[in-house]
Amino acid sequence: MRDFARQVYAFVGLGLMGGAFVRALRPVLTEARKHGEFQALLSPRSGKTQSGKTEGPGPAQALAFDADPQVLIAAAEEGLIDRGFSEAGEMLALSDVVFLCLNPRSAEFFLRDHREEFKPGSLITDICGIKRSLLPLARELSAGNLDFIPGHPMAGSEKEGFANSRAFRFTGRNYILTPLPENRPENLAFLRDLIYRLGFSRIVETSAEDHDEKIAFTSQLCHVIAAALIDSSPDASITRFGGGSFEDLTRIAEFNASMWAELFTGNRDKLTGQIDRFAASLDRLRLLIDQSRGEELQNLLAGIREKRIKMESPR
Amino acid sequence: MRDFARQVYAFVGLGLMGGAFVRALRPVLTEARKHGEFQALLSPRSGKTQSGKTEGPGPAQALAFDADPQVLIAAAEEGLIDRGFSEAGEMLALSDVVFLCLNPRSAEFFLRDHREEFKPGSLITDICGIKRSLLPLARELSAGNLDFIPGHPMAGSEKEGFANSRAFRFTGRNYILTPLPENRPENLAFLRDLIYRLGFSRIVETSAEDHDEKIAFTSQLCHVIAAALIDSSPDASITRFGGGSFEDLTRIAEFNASMWAELFTGNRDKLTGQIDRFAASLDRLRLLIDQSRGEELQNLLAGIREKRIKMESPR
Numbered sequence: 001m002r003d004f005a006r007q008v009y010a011f012v013g014l015g016l017m018g019g020a021f022v023r024a025l026r027p028v029l030t031e032a033r034k035h036g037e038f039q040a041l042l043s044p045r046s047g048k049t050q051s052g053k054t055e056g057p058g059p060a061q062a063l064a065f066d067a068d069p070q071v072l073i074a075a076a077e078e079g080l081i082d083r084g085f086s087e088a089g090e091m092l093a094l095s096d097v098v099f100l101c102l103n104p105r106s107a108e109f110f111l112r113d114h115r116e117e118f119k120p121g122s123l124i125t126d127i128c129g130i131k132r133s134l135l136p137l138a139r140e141l142s143a144g145n146l147d148f149i150p151g152h153p154m155a156g157s158e159k160e161g162f163a164n165s166r167a168f169r170f171t172g173r174n175y176i177l178t179p180l181p182e183n184r185p186e187n188l189a190f191l192r193d194l195i196y197r198l199g200f201s202r203i204v205e206t207s208a209e210d211h212d213e214k215i216a217f218t219s220q221l222c223h224v225i226a227a228a229l230i231d232s233s234p235d236a237s238i239t240r241f242g243g244g245s246f247e248d249l250t251r252i253a254e255f256n257a258s259m260w261a262e263l264f265t266g267n268r269d270k271l272t273g274q275i276d277r278f279a280a281s282l283d284r285l286r287l288l289i290d291q292s293r294g295e296e297l298q299n300l301l302a303g304i305r306e307k308r309i310k311m312e313s314p315r
Numbered sequence: 316m317r318d319f320a321r322q323v324y325a326f327v328g329l330g331l332m333g334g335a336f337v338r339a340l341r342p343v344l345t346e347a348r349k350h351g352e353f354q355a356l357l358s359p360r361s362g363k364t365q366s367g368k369t370e371g372p373g374p375a376q377a378l379a380f381d382a383d384p385q386v387l388i389a390a391a392e393e394g395l396i397d398r399g400f401s402e403a404g405e406m407l408a409l410s411d412v413v414f415l416c417l418n419p420r421s422a423e424f425f426l427r428d429h430r431e432e433f434k435p436g437s438l439i440t441d442i443c444g445i446k447r448s449l450l451p452l453a454r455e456l457s458a459g460n461l462d463f464i465p466g467h468p469m470a471g472s473e474k475e476g477f478a479n480s481r482a483f484r485f486t487g488r489n490y491i492l493t494p495l496p497e498n499r500p501e502n503l504a505f506l507r508d509l510i511y512r513l514g515f516s517r518i519v520e521t522s523a524e525d526h527d528e529k530i531a532f533t534s535q536l537c538h539v540i541a542a543a544l545i546d547s548s549p550d551a552s553i554t555r556f557g558g559g560s561f562e563d564l565t566r567i568a569e570f571n572a573s574m575w576a577e578l579f580t581g582n583r584d585k586l587t588g589q590i591d592r593f594a595a596s597l598d599r600l601r602l603l604i605d606q607s608r609g610e611e612l613q614n615l616l617a618g619i620r621e622k623r624i625k626m627e628s629p630r
Contacts, residue, residue, distance in 0.1 A: 154558030174555060204555050214556040217548065222560035224604075225540060227619045228596035232589075233532065236625040240489060240519050241529040243469030245537035249564050253623040261613035264604045274547075275601045281543035282594060289539075289579045290587050298576035304542045308568040310551040 002096070002123070002190045004197065005032040006059045010095035012088065012110060014066040014075055016157060017127050018101030019165025022062050022080040024198040029060050063091050071162045089117035097194075100126040103259050104133050104266055111137055120145040123187045127153055129215060130267045131178045131208035142182035149183050149191055152176040152211065153200065154219075158254035170199040176215075178208045216270035221278060223260055224271070226253040317411065317438070317505045319512070320347040321374045325410035327403065327425060329381040329390055331472060332442050333416030334480025337377050337395040339513040344375050378406050386477045404432035412509075415441040418574050419448050419581055426452055435460040438502045442468055444530060445582045446493045446523035457497035464498050464506055467491040467526065468515065469534075473569035485514035491530075493523045531585035536593060538575055539586070541568040 009025060011018045061082040066072050072084025085091040092098065092114060100107045107126050111134070118124065124146055128134060131150050138148040154174040157164060175195045179188055192203055206214075229246070230253045239247065264271055288297040324340060326333045376397040381387050387399025400406035407413065407429060415422045422441050426449070433439065439461055443449060446465050453463040469489040472479060490510045494503055507518055521529075544561070545568045554562065579586055603612040 154556065156558060173559075174557060176556065202555065211556075214549075214553065218553060218556045218561040219558055222544070222564050224597065224600050225544070225564065226560075227616060228593055228600055229537075229540070230619045230623045230626075231596035231599070231615070232592040233622070234529075236622065238529065238533060239626045240517065241469070241491065241526075241533045242489060243471060243534055244488075245541075245567050246533040248566070249537050249540065250623055250626075251563070252560050254620055255616065257613050257616035257620055261609050261616055264600075264612060265607045265609050268604050268607060272601055272605050275597065275604075277547040278543055279594065279597060281546035282539065282590065284546070285539050285543055285579075286587060286590050289583050289590075292580045292583060294576050294580050297579060298572050300546070301542060301570065301572035301576055304545045305569055305572055307548070307551065308545045308565055311545075311554045311562075311565075 001186045004060070004190065004194055005029065007096040008059075008061045008063060008094055010091050010098045011062070011064040011081070011101055012098065013101040013106075014064050014068075014071045014081075014162045015101060016160050016162070016165050016168065017153070017155075018064065018066070018099070019071075019075070019080075019162040020155070020168045020170065021099055021101060021198070022064060022075060023165055023168070024170050025062055026080050028197045029062070032060070063095060065091050066162075074162065088114055092117045092122075093119055095119055096122060098122055098124045100124065100128075102126070102128075103262055104128040104130055105262055108134055108137060111141070115141060115146075118146050122146050123191065124148045125151045125191060127151060129219065129263045131176075131211045133266055135180075135208050139180050139182055142180050147182075147184050147187045148180070149188060150178045150180070150208065151191070151195075152178075152215070153195075155200075158252050158256075160256045160259075172201045173199070175200040175203045176211055177203060177205045178211050179205060212267050212270050216267055216274045220260075220264060220267060220271050221274045223252055223255060224264065224275060225278070226250045227255075229253070316501045319375070319505065319509055320344065322411040323374075323376045323378060323409055325406050325413045326377070326379040326396075326416055327413065328416040328421075329379050329383075329386045329396075329477045330416060331475050331477070331480050331483065332468070332470075333379065333381070333414070334386075334390070334395075334477040335470070335483045335485065336414055336416060336513070337379060337390060338480055338483070339485050340377055341395050343512045344377070347375070378410060380406050381477075389477065403429055407432045407437075408434055410434055411437060413437055413439045415439065415443075417441070417443075418577055419443040419445055420577055423449055423452060426456070430456060430461075433461050437461050438506065439463045440466045440506060442466060444534065444578045446491075446526045448581055450495075450523050454495050454497055457495050462497075462499050462502045463495070464503060465493045465495070465523065466506070466510075467493075467530070468510075470515075473567050473571075475571045475574075487516045488514070490515040490518045491526055492518060492520045493526050494520060527582050527585050531582055531589045535575075535578060535582060535586050536589045538567055538570060539579065539590060540593070541565045542570075544568070 011022055063083050063085060064072060064075060064081045065085045065088045069086060075081045076084055100110060102110060107128055126134060129152060134150060138150055141148045154176060155170055157168060195203055226249060229250050326337055378398050378400060379387060379390060379396045380400045380403045384401060390396045391399055415425060417425060422443055441449060444467060449465060453465055456463045469491060470485055472483060510518055541564060544565050
């Protein structure tokens, strides 16, 4: 298996998620150095640790490509990346493990444009919120000399961009992998190990189809609901009447509009199905309320409460 | 105007909200003592303050009535109330300011049963989440020798009961008052002052009609949505695919089923109207998604995002 402390990691896109990844990776690599996981391979740029032991960046490196040079500079100044690239091909040729931290459509364009520039044997993964769209290309690449393992870290924020990655942590989050038949078992084992090291608390493995069905419910439907709530709100002064529920339900409506429009339409078959199921439940509740069927309503709400409470300890 | 440090306060019902009220009132009264707001009226049960000044419970007292004696004992042991009552009438006869911390229907029953037992001149207020149902009775009482000022603290939790009031704070919350033409201005001024002292950050005054319309949106609709989301969820294991949004939107579905069934049906005309407006927005989004009208969808989402951002600083 790959030694995680000896890989060259590359991040394509240093937005919120790319930023969060380099931020989570840095202490993991630093920790590995402290414990001498690759003491034998110290680089010439070595320094002193707190304990006086000699250390250095070692063979593991974090590289990043982003269209915005300011972001690369900021990440390098924070010590999060060893080198920034304005030319993706140059970086890809040096990299063992590549994280595509792009929206689905950009990820697909990037892969098509740069497929010949990856280092042979590279492990590639993505973070896209829909998993069927990249599937044919991922399988095609993985049938060759690359290994593309599709993934989806279940972590996000309504605040986008590298600057907002500062307050962002992966601790306690879910990570979904939708491995392909073509994936090398040792690469999958490596990626699983790396994901836990980055702070995620659970990995769920399933098919792209099942992922898109489930995510349409837990993520996309929730964003559609938040959007509809704001759309149907009278005006901004309504929060003078807020007690917390409205604020909690609509915080995610400060979303990145282009990304979510892309996710919604990209998964429209699954998402419209989930909207319809939700709307049916809403109708059912509306009917009991409208007809003042208090006892039936109370029984339904009590059952819902029980169902929700069972969701509290899913691990 | 009433001196808040010389009133006898009574709390009918020590559930989550009653508990939170006695918990918020206690330090306010203690602070008043420290600053000598009624030093001239020290009781024989006096002690020493940290600064060595003599203090005592003074004339201000917090009394409580609850059907569960264990709750009264717990509140007394915590030093939150000066005396607990299992007989409401006995307490009401002693009280200047009465908080009815009951569900709407129970509050109405309580008022009808005990209307003759209040001390003449008492200021009464409630915490009910719908304001039209108590209106006729409140006006009737206020036309006599009582003064009923309807109120609704915009604070709640899905965790009910006195025990859960421990972690509960009013700081930063909204409070809605729906004063009546019959209310005495000096009592209204007193109640406003007390509400701010309890930690609330804003008081909104409006009609019962407007309250019920707005609350149907900010509070009840949100609870209906959370309920419909849980109702339409496949099963409890769905949270393995959760990234936070679903959890945030459905936390309130761990509600007190009987109270919410009562609030929903009690406000059904306003609530069904809000459900319909929300459902229309949901339909609009669904259509754009289903027809892959990406640009229109993105524009709509961008407008929604702007509207939500404006809601961030309503004060």
